[in-house]
Amino acid sequence: MVSESPTLYQMIENAIAGDPESIQHVMGYLNSSNPDLRHMMQSALHSASSEGLWQRLLYCIGHNCWPELDETGELSTPPELPKSAAHRGEPTSQVRQRFMVSRSMQSLVEIYIVDSSPDPECEFEVKQGVLLPALGDPDLLNRWAAGYLLGLRGNLRSVPILDEILSNPCSPTPDLSRDQCIRWQWRAVQALAALDDVTCGPPLVKALASPERSIHQAAAQAITEMGIRAEPALLHALHHPDPHVRWHAARALGQIGDLRAVDVLADGLVDDNYEVRWTTARVLANLDCAAIPAILKVLSTQPITEPLRQSAHHALNSMPSVHHPEIYGYLKPLLDTLHEASAFSLIAVETPAIAQRLLLDWKNVSLICEPLPAYREDRRAY
Structure with missing residues (x-):
């Protein structure tokens, strides 16, 4: 043996x-x-x-x-390999x-x-x-390594350290190169994904804002796999100042498919960023007629702008259930109004009133809608 x-x-x-x-x-x-x-x-x-x-x-x-x-028997950092060693022909194997x-x-x-x-x-x-x-070691890399390992071992006490790693701007310092920092941020995302706990959502959302493609892609994947446990952080992220983060949040919420989030999600139709608006519209369209009341609320309470007209029309007109005769008949006055881009001043006046009237009639129409699959706690259902 x-x-x-x-x-x-x-x-x-x-x-x-x-x-x-x-x-x-x-x-x-x-x-x-x-x-x-x-x-x-x-x-x-x-x-x-x-x-x-x-x-x-x-x-x-x-x-x-x-x-x-x-000399005291304490652990210490080995000296760096001298940059001139190779030129001098000095032995470097021990270093x-x-x-x-x-x-x-x-x-x-x-x-x-x-x-x-x-x-x-x-x-x-x-x-x-x-x-x-x-976890309280003043040595930055020892502290980060401890947080990383505890995260992989499933200990939630690691989350503050993993959050600390992802909060680092990765500006080069004497103790930490930019490449080192990026590697540690990737490891932090890996550990948070392994923990798979609701407390991991905020640090992962923070990672979505990383300018490093590998980091924000890994964070997006981890959030998708967390499913419903990431939802509280994603709802908060819909108001993040970075439109890239808002885009990821809208997309991830759509993949989770929790109808309890639809009202907050629908606010993305008025986002000032084009990609966020259209991602929100696609997500709402995929939620189908269950998202209609939330869209009507936005149209009846928000100032009607050209971007809102476009995104709301796209969301409603792309729903599978719009092909149902009764659903189409219900939405037709609104769809016709939103479609008339050439008469925008009229649209801005008529749309809120039409949306409010349809909202009041929704109870009579909602029974027609084919219900979506029942919401389940198991994130793997999505």
């Missing part, structure tokens, strides 16, 4: 003690293209579980390197071996989020004893 190999255990102990050759061998196993070798070292690390080991592995994940010990590539990182994360030692309960407690205090 690999887990019984004393050689691996001794190598790990020497690495914890700071032996450069042992560190290089441990990271070599974890970075191997051979999955069996990676699993050998992962199994040995689980079996060698100790507070000192998990502190070093946390540091590795945060800083992409194995920590060194200073380079401290820096990990993605396969090593993935191996370490896997070790940290799974408790598979001979005593998994003890391993859980030791990891928690390292990770939870690290």
Whole structure:
């Protein structure tokens, strides 16, 4: 059995003690293209579980390197590789071996989020004893790594740190490059998606505003998968100053399909951004006749503008149920009025009155509408 190999255990102990050759061998196993070798070292690390080991592995994940010990025995950041070393022909292997590539990182994360030692309960407690205090670590990358790992482990105490990561403007600093920050923001989205809790909605909405395509796309996907749990944050996001965020919010709410949100969603018909208005119109059209009262409320209470005329007409005229003779007959006076773009001054006067009258008659028509599938709490229904 690999887990019984004393050689691996001794190598790990020497690495914890700071032996450069042992560190290089441990990271070599974890970075191997051979999955069996990676699993050998992962199994040995689980079996060698100790507070000192998990502190070093946390540091590795945060800083992409194995920590060194200073004169006091405390963990410290290894020196950066001198930029001139390659030109001078100086040996760089001892410096380079401290820096990990993605396969090593993935191996370490896997070790940290799974408790598979001979005593998994003890391993859980030791990891928690390292990770939870690290949420308050003044070392930014240690703190972020702890939040990321706790998020992947399902601990909601990580959410404030994940929110902190996504709040960072990613301006380069001596301690954090822009590329590093973007990678951590992607990891934060990954952890929030894994948590899948209503408290994850606001940080994910914040990520929608990221100028980085990879970040806002990952956040949009996570929000879609969260479904109904993301709805409170999405409703709030409909009023976000960034139109891109409002667009994502309208689209995601449409995918969730909760009719309880339709009144707030319909306010997007008067948004000052073209894409938000038309996304809202398409979403309302897909909700079909269940969205008619909300659209009528907007038309009867908001000033009629040309953008509102266009978006409301598109929403109503694109509904599948508009082909039903009685629904079409009910909406025809309004559709005809909204269609007459050349007589806008007349439309602005007549539309609110027509919408109000139709709203009062809605109870007599609503029974005709074929009801949408019953709303279900299970987000996978969408």
